[in-house]
Amino acid sequence: MKRKTVSVWVGGAAGDGIASVGESLAKIFARNGLHVYAYNSYQSVIRGGHVWWQMRAGSEKVYTQPETAHILIALNQDAIDQHALGVETGGAILFNSDRMQVRPEHLAHGAQSCGLPISKLAKLPIMQNTVATGAFMYLAELPLGSLEKALEERFGKKKPEVVQPNIDAARAGYEFAKQNWKQFGLGLGLSKTQRLVMIGNQAFGLGALAANCRVYTAYPMTPASSILHFLASNGPKNGCVVKQCEDEIASMAMAVGAGQTGARAMTGTSGGGFALMTEAVGLAGMLETPVVIVNVQRGGPSTGLPTKTEQGDLFQVLGASQGEYPRIILAPQTIEDVFYTTAEAFNLADRYQCPVLILSDLLLSEHTETVDPLDLNVKVDRGEIVSEWTSSEPYKRYLNTPSGVSPRVFPGTRNAQHVSASDEHDERGIVISDVFTDPPTRKMMMEKRMRKIDGARKELAKTYAPKLEGSPDAEVTLVGWGSTANLLRAMMRRLEEEGVRANIFLIKVIAPFLGDDVTAALSTCKRLVMIESNFTSQMARLLRMETGIHIKDRILKYDGEPFVPSEVYKEIKKILARAPAREAVAPR
């Protein structure tokens, strides 16, 4: 307990109310000025199974879920059996002593058994969670009033009659703990700093709404569904139609149709749904329709691990759809980054008139974290638009311009009628495929479209300039992308504390790949280690393909769970003890 942090686990079965205990605690921490990071490990069942909420809070930024707990709140016997030995020496196991038992073997690592006689402390057995949370508030030295407020908010509107009994139960839990056990003396350093607490998918929704997304389409799929849920309840009042579709093929096609009208459009799914979308992603490429697509990756292949995390879709997204067309692929790293990247994705889609894909994963999208207040006044740039057409010449939707970007009109504009065609077409949109194929026109149109990548690459190299984070003369550079950013930052700090100079390099722009900039940034590095959540180290392979830089030292995880910091740390130390693999950094 050397840092000013508190680690709490909540374990039980699906249906036991773990998420509501976890979410309430996260809000309570945040309202008391603490940083929070939480990960909920769950399965694809509605009732039963084992759910394990792992949360850390502290007065300084916390980057990962805890590996051990100060306090385990066990909502069933299984949680005690599975997690008691993960409770730190001197830590507490809070449990309903009417229904569960802590046996001596559970305390082998020095935890203390903190049984709560729920029948004596609350009116109904269902209030065991509230009693336990009350006891937690005492042990972790948090103000009980914060919990009372959270209970009022949770039940006040829906079931006002249970507010008081729950507050009584919370107080009883708090008092019982006070009489029976000692506080931990964590010295958390509470403050009044305001922070928001949310999951990544809510930030996707907020970013889309801030950018004035007008149509969001989706088919339910874990772990992307919470974007749909957030937007379904917040979209209409903020000018966004939210449409659940019959399948992902329809979601993508509908987003393209909406994008074609000039309404900003987005769709979201996971890898399996994205596989269905791919043909229409290419359609957006050919029609040059601005559209934003979110792929929240989960464990694959096929239905794979529906409720587990993985970064296995990189190549799927890179290769989505037949043929070649400009696409922008971005991998945000934190919840704040998800918000700002999503908002900017709409600008990029409008400016380059192409699909913009955002790669997230279950960990980034579903983990809970505190974020600094978000700036909702995001920049909006609709790109080149022709608002009226008075020329006697026909409007050319696909005008061959130096940038490759053809100023677009929104359908409904008088005198600018045209067809946008999936078949290869000329500058007016007239298909060239059927009666005669016209090689020079095909070549011109292909080059026009692909030229947009040059502009996008230049812009992205400025907006999201690839750079090393941390000491410039590090002995080791940890390379990663997306959700592992938090882990890499934690690892860098830990290595630095242990006297190993380390820095990190995160690849955010996946397409167009910023090869020159990445090569320049990595050219000074002594030792590169790739850390990613997949089997074949897709990012290391992409990096080699695009730059020739071959990272042979790789730490990979594909069991569905997020990286465990101490395990990664050990791996890094092992790698550093070895002689550097030859060609660890290729010559430029």
Add this chain to the structure above:
Amino acid sequence: MADAAVFKSDIKPDWCPGCGDFGVLNSLQKACADLNLEPHQVMIVSGIGCSSNLPGFFNSYGLHTLHGRSLPVASGVKLGNSDLTVIATGGDGDGYGIGAGHFVHSMRRNLDITYIVMDNQIYGLTTGQASPTTERMIKTKSTPQGNLESQLNPIALALAGGASFVARGFSGEPTHLAELYKQAIRHKGFALVDVFSPCMTYNKNNTYTWFKERIYKLEDQRHDPKNFEAAMARSQEWGTQIPIGVFYQNERMTYEEGEPAMAHGAMSKLPFKPLDPSILLEFV
């Protein structure tokens, strides 16, 4: 009334001589003119196939999309700009084969879209394979021993699927067909017009003559389009007597009428508005 010629594009259709799709195109141009629509107010969304080339020959906004996906794209267009008159077009393979799932859900959804299927009972552009509406035991390139699957009945499927307007026309009856289009476009909600549009090249069975010998008009038989059971009964007629006309019409609330986000007008025309910070309260 406007002149149908304003809806003609400067591209000459590349359909085979005698193709039924010419009649479909001409009747649609006449219908749009009769309805006093202007070219910029119309968006025609097609899939892929011979008939899906129609938007190129029609002077309006057009979208030529993917095989089977005209309806979800058209739905997106309508959600994006409900001020547009949205017409989806395609063939029987496009709509009843690869796009059948979207067809069913579009009927349920009831956006104000007109869907014209040029039904020639064959795959034309891929040179003559069996389609979902090919009759049983008909020999095609993909069914040289005869088609073993039974023929899909689009009218019955549309009725069962909840389409609020169900009609069938024949490109050999262009005046009648134009009237059907006008009713379909005026109809508030999803309107299907299945059109017998003979393929001169690959379907030697269901020819103009074949249809002329069999079709009759529902309105001549005093069919009541409000009567669902009667519509379902008429939809089963095939063989010596094949009905064309409006089988069924039942105006109900459209999707866009019920969608709160669309109450303030076409989504693509809403002015930019910064997000109200109160949305963050739920995260504090």
